[in-house]
Amino acid sequence: MNASTLWQNYLHLKAAEPKIRARDAAARLGVSEAELVAADPLSTTLFPKWADILGALEVLGPVMTLTRNEAAVHEKTGIYANVSIQGEMGLALNPEIDLRFFLHSWRYGFALRGERPSIQFFDRHGDAVHKIFLTPLSDAAAYDELVSRYxxxxxxxxxxxxxxxANEQPDAAIDLAAFRQGWLNLQDTHDFFPLLRRFGLRRPQALRLAPQGYVRPVTLESVSLLLHAAARTQLSIMVFAGNHGCLQIHTGPVNKIVPMGPWLNVLDPGFNLHLRMDLFAHAYVVRKPTRDGEVTSLECYDAAGxxxxxxxxxxxxxxxxLAAWAELALSLPDLELAHAA
Known part of the structure; x- marks a missing residue:
């Protein structure tokens, strides 16, 4: 299908379903989202100078960044500054826009003009890894200049x-004693991924083989319970969501928690989170040692792990x-006890 035909088919679909998202429209049309974006007459292909482009975004002023996977959409508004890239890894460290980049996964970039001007990045499969949208306070002239430059x-x-x-190796092939000792010897949460890589483990397998007492399966309802409790007590939390190309982080309280059909949403000024709960399959409270004491998290996975x-x-x-956070995580309902009841 050529670009012109694809775009006409999209316009027909959009006319019938005005609220359909580009990602869903692309799936309905049998193409990747990157192919649909490339077919847009208002899109401009960008040179794959990802580090340069990311480093130039600060001049745009306040923007909204969106990073997602199939079951979570994470949106933050703020200034895109303090970008640091070393090789294929990078980060943006700001109070609002807090990101981790894994640029080996990035393949295509586009600027889209129109109602919601944006810059969007995609992987080799045509899946979106990261998007930046202009806001009413953004500098449109700076956006035009940046797009022209790249x-x-x-x-x-x-x-x-x-x-x-994503295949797991047999449990019998793992040096369990060494892996568990490596877990117990963790000094920083950032050491966890190198530990997985060292033993060739996917995260779900690692959680299943963790040292006794460090991983507790909890009910999927725990997500809603956690968000409502954090909102009620104004507990400051961190929310990490993303994909193999980008991880986006919110730090701070949450306030407005709104369920809508299968979606559980946080709808706050400067931070929106959309969780498609029907795609959640497993949730765990996970404890990891660090030099500053244990760090506790709630981790959620889909059916594919x-x-x-x-x-x-x-x-x-x-x-x-925070002691209040550890107490909240500890209070989340245990999956086995819920099944027993």
Whole structure:
């Protein structure tokens, strides 16, 4: 299907369903979202100078950033500053826009003009990894200049339809004693991923094989209970959501918790979170040792074992986690007890 035909088909679908999202429309049309975006007459392909583009976004002023996976959409509004890239890894460290980049996954970039001007990045499968939307307070002239600076005439999108199967190695192949000791020896939460890589473990398998007492399966209702309790007590929490190309973080309280059909939403000024709860399959309260004491999280996974969202209490390096957060995590309903009841 050529770009012109694809775009006409999209316009017909949009006319019938005005509220349909680009991601869902692309799936209905049998293409990737990147292909649909590339077909938009108002889109401009960008050179794959990801570090340069990310580093130039501060001039836009306040923007809304969106990072998502199939079951979680994480939106933050703020200034896109303090970007640091080293090789294929990077971060943006700001009170509002707090991001981690894994640029080896990034393949395509576009600027979209129109009602909601934006810059959008996609992986080799054509799936969105990160989006930046202008707000009414953004500098439109700076946006135009940035797009002109990085515009490319190469508009071809060739998505890779092959997706790697996420296979676990047999438990018997794992040196369980060494892995569990490695868990107990953790000094920082950032050491957890290198531990997984060292033993060739996916996260769900690692949680299943964790040292006794460090992982507790809880009910999926725990997500709603946690958010409502945090809102009621104004407990400052951290919410991590993203994909293999970008991780986005909210730190602070939450206030307005609104269920809508399968979605559980946080609808606050500057922070929106949308969780599609019918795609949640497993939830765990996880404890990890650090040099500052234990750190507790609620981790949620889909049926394929992909991480959807993580919740922590707000914490700073060198300080123990909030006692109120640990108490809340401890109070979440145990899955086995719920089944027994």
């Amino acid at each position: 515009a490319s005439s190469h508009a071809c999108v060739e998505v890779d339809l092959q997706r790697e199967a 992909e991480l959807i969202v993580q919740f922590f209490g707000e914490r700073k390096p060198g300080k123990p986690e």
